[in-house]
Amino acid sequence: MPKLRQLVNRSDYPPACSQCALRKSDAFSPVSDAQLRYIEAMRSDRIGYSAGSHIKPENQRATALYTLYSGWAFRFKTLSDGRRQILNFLLPGDLIGLQEQFSDGPSHGVDAITEVTLCVFPLTKLWDLFRDHSGLAYSVTWLAAREESNVDENLLSAGRRNASERIAALLLHLHRRATHLGLADLADNGSIAFPLTQSHIADALGLSLIHTNRSLRKLHLAGLHHIEGGRLTILNPKALERLSEYYDQPTRQVPLI
Amino acid sequence: MPKLRQLVNRSDYPPACSQCALRKSDAFSPVSDAQLRYIEAMRSDRIGYSAGSHIKPENQRATALYTLYSGWAFRFKTLSDGRRQILNFLLPGDLIGLQEQFSDGPSHGVDAITEVTLCVFPLTKLWDLFRDHSGLAYSVTWLAAREESNVDENLLSAGRRNASERIAALLLHLHRRATHLGLADLADNGSIAFPLTQSHIADALGLSLIHTNRSLRKLHLAGLHHIEGGRLTILNPKALERLSEYYDQPTRQVPLI
DNA sequence: CGCATTGTTGATCTCCATCAATAATTGTGG
DNA sequence: CCACAATTATTGATGGAGATCAACAATGCG
Structure with a gap:
């Protein structure tokens, strides 16, 4: 289940943040120009995974923070005899790898359902984001809280x-x-x-x-x-x-x- | 199930933040003097609830952000025919009412198991906290993420x-x-x-x-x-x-x- | 000391898991 | 484009983990 690196020129390849297709949906609240530039600068990469591939193994910490740009994925845990529990489904706009930045216990895996594309944000800059852009930090917390409410419902x-x-x-x-x-x-x-x-x-x-x-x-x-x-x-x-x-x-x- | 207001002079009455008993446990990471002063100034009240009382009804938004100082509580949801699901248990140091600040859907109730005491932080100052004390904002997000991982496990x-x-x-x-x-x-x-x-x-x-x-x-x-x-x-x-x-x-x- | 809450045990039933087999669909290489 | 393999969906039969019904004991509290 290889990563897809040949994404450029595809319609679902994440564009510049200012052109982000997600932002055009009214599901997303507006951000300032300064915030937009900061996000764009913070984003270090864009990558894709084929349908069914493992984005993050269950026992390994995420090496970066991701935003799901297109496609569907899910978070899960498994018991040693193979019983699997899906914790929640991830849709465009959801964050991947946030929990790991804030706890060091065992975690969860993330698998792609469809082909997905992700925007990559280095972990090391997360602290900077909190320091320099509290509005965005607030958004991160907002996303974490909303995800928890999805898990609550499940x-x-x-x-x-x-x-x-x-x-x-x-x-x-x-x-x-x-x-x-x-x-x-x-x-x-x-x-x-x-x-x-x-x-x-x-x-x-x-x-x-x-x-x-x-x-x-x-x-x-x-x-x-x-x-x-x-x-x-x-x-x-x-x-x-x-x-x-x-x-x-x-x-x-x-x-x- | 009334609130207990006569808490002063009791051993579990939350003292000044600098004397906080929780902080003495090594479960909590250190904070700076400036952060401590900010928290102390932000805290608007300290209240208690008797065992079994309803800290927050299921259908009503929290009017403040709370920290559980002493006692046990739990978050729950119920279906209309009365089936109840406890989402997680709250122990000293846990936040109450954070999710509500970040989503406007239906929520969860919070009940006290034992007698509890809470420190109260006005909602209106949460944004200020993110702006002025990114380290504390980071802590808030940390607490949210850890709570989610508890729900994941459950x-x-x-x-x-x-x-x-x-x-x-x-x-x-x-x-x-x-x-x-x-x-x-x-x-x-x-x-x-x-x-x-x-x-x-x-x-x-x-x-x-x-x-x-x-x-x-x-x-x-x-x-x-x-x-x-x-x-x-x-x-x-x-x-x-x-x-x-x-x-x-x-x-x-x-x-x- | 009486009443309410909490815990314990038995009997019965049912929803859902498991085992087994077959269709339908999707994907793939020749 | 088709044959074949691999997933995915469907249906039947059987068994069991856990729900429900019904009492009763133990504990705690005013």
């Missing part, structure tokens, strides 16, 4: 929701996040690209693969959603919300990218 | 460990945290105060109360641990570690208190 699912409720909550959660990033196809019932396999879903929700399949199928047969050709369409949001008691609200993202 | 339990493994992991985790804070009684096999009821354990691990009781009992009968008179003693750490595959390491806390 823990509520794994701990207290049954299989159907977990799936309903996850589908709505991911659909909302992708839509919020402007990734929904409005001409197609607001469908979003959905690259997860059922195995990803099972490992995120703490279910077996087979039971995940049956529960997913049940929701599909009940007409609540539709997954086909790598795209997810929410057909009955009300019913899904009732199942999951879904009620979290979109938030305005403060970007570091 | 999610691994709820999602992929069986009942005995979950309990083993939780007991070790709490014992380690308390010991790290200097709360262990070295003259008594390193036992720690353990104010959780089995109901707390069940809700933290995503188990039923009854099954929690049985599993806990099994570990006790196997001689792995001992809980009595509100104290926990780890009798066979090796066996508990084997059960839970426990391997996370202590970290040096950067305090904001």
